[in-house]
Amino acid sequence: MSLEDAFEEPAFVPYLAAGDPDFDSSLAYVEALARGGADVIELGLPFSEPIAEGPTIQQAVVRSLEGGMTPERFFEFVEALDVDVPLVCMTYYNLIYQFGPEGSEPVRPFVERAAEVGIEGFVVPDLPAEEADLLRTYCDEFGLDLIFIIAPTTVGERLKRMMEHVSGYVYVQARLGVTGARADISEQTEETLARLEAYDVPKAVGFGISTGEHAEEVIAAGADGVIVGSALVDIVAKGHENGDSVDATAAKLQSLAAELKAGALAGMKRRPRPEGT
Numbered sequence: 001m002s003l004e005d006a007f008e009e010p011a012f013v014p015y016l017a018a019g020d021p022d023f024d025s026s027l028a029y030v031e032a033l034a035r036g037g038a039d040v041i042e043l044g045l046p047f048s049e050p051i052a053e054g055p056t057i058q059q060a061v062v063r064s065l066e067g068g069m070t071p072e073r074f075f076e077f078v079e080a081l082d083v084d085v086p087l088v089c090m091t092y093y094n095l096i097y098q099f100g101p102e103g104s105e106p107v108r109p110f111v112e113r114a115a116e117v118g119i120e121g122f123v124v125p126d127l128p129a130e131e132a133d134l135l136r137t138y139c140d141e142f143g144l145d146l147i148f149i150i151a152p153t154t155v156g157e158r159l160k161r162m163m164e165h166v167s168g169y170v171y172v173q174a175r176l177g178v179t180g181a182r183a184d185i186s187e188q189t190e191e192t193l194a195r196l197e198a199y200d201v202p203k204a205v206g207f208g209i210s211t212g213e214h215a216e217e218v219i220a221a222g223a224d225g226v227i228v229g230s231a232l233v234d235i236v237a238k239g240h241e242n243g244d245s246v247d248a249t250a251a252k253l254q255s256l257a258a259e260l261k262a263g264a265l266a267g268m269k270r271r272p273r274p275e276g277t
Helices: 023-035 055-066 071-080 093-098 108-117 133-142 156-165 188-195 212-220 230-242 246-269
Strands: 011-017 041-044 087-090 119-123 145-147 170-173 203-206 225-228
Touching (some): 011 055, 011 230, 011 246, 023 041, 023 246, 055 230, 071 108, 108 133, 133 145, 188 203, 212 225, 212 246, 230 246
Parallel strands (some): 087 119, 119 145, 170 203
16 A cells, blocks of 8 residues: 555554664554554654654653564564564664665665555655755655655745655644644644645654544644654653553553544544535
8 A cells, every 4th residue: 555545534643763672572562552553654764863842752762672673673563563564664874874884875775665565655844955965866766755844834945846846645733843742733743744845745743642532623624644653652651651451551552542533533524525515
């Protein structure tokens, strides 16, 4: 299934840091999200300087790195997963650029290896659209999508440049700042979705979504999907801190995933029907 095909109905797109808090537990947690209704799963390949992340995901990155996660270990993780939904790698450009044997051309080895293990696309928060030509070229060569994060402040030529490169779906940043669960949904979401209405690519909203009610509201506002990270990572963190069993934590993840997917579907029912239908 392609990424765009995953958005045939309102999509639930969860994020977890691969390897948090360890390889085997993380496998179980990602598979629980798939059972809970995930349509696409974003897997974080941890980087030591995650500039787009709030405290919750920063701590997940630390746990993952301390557990031995590396780019090659990440690819082994993807190969070991037993899920039937598209997988997206969310990471930082330095890891993509530096991967591969000494003397190899930059970027190509990472994209080729990702394609081999079944990754469908990339989210690279620190890669400007103006410098994305090389990654876009290799994504095209190996059949992967390149997803850009569109902020509330992304307008004009910068927005146009991003949309020239984007494929799969657009990651719509619901509010300014870093990732993290919030108690409400930003009013900036509808404004950003309106700016993207002319572009024929699925729009998935992230940053701050943590409940089924949030998911319903975002889809009702016109989004094609919801991206949820911190609320799920928080379950992993609390389970780890409390010494809960992997099965218990996985069950909580599956339950919240089901709630978020149900909220997304409910939001679709709240949209106004087109005239004449």
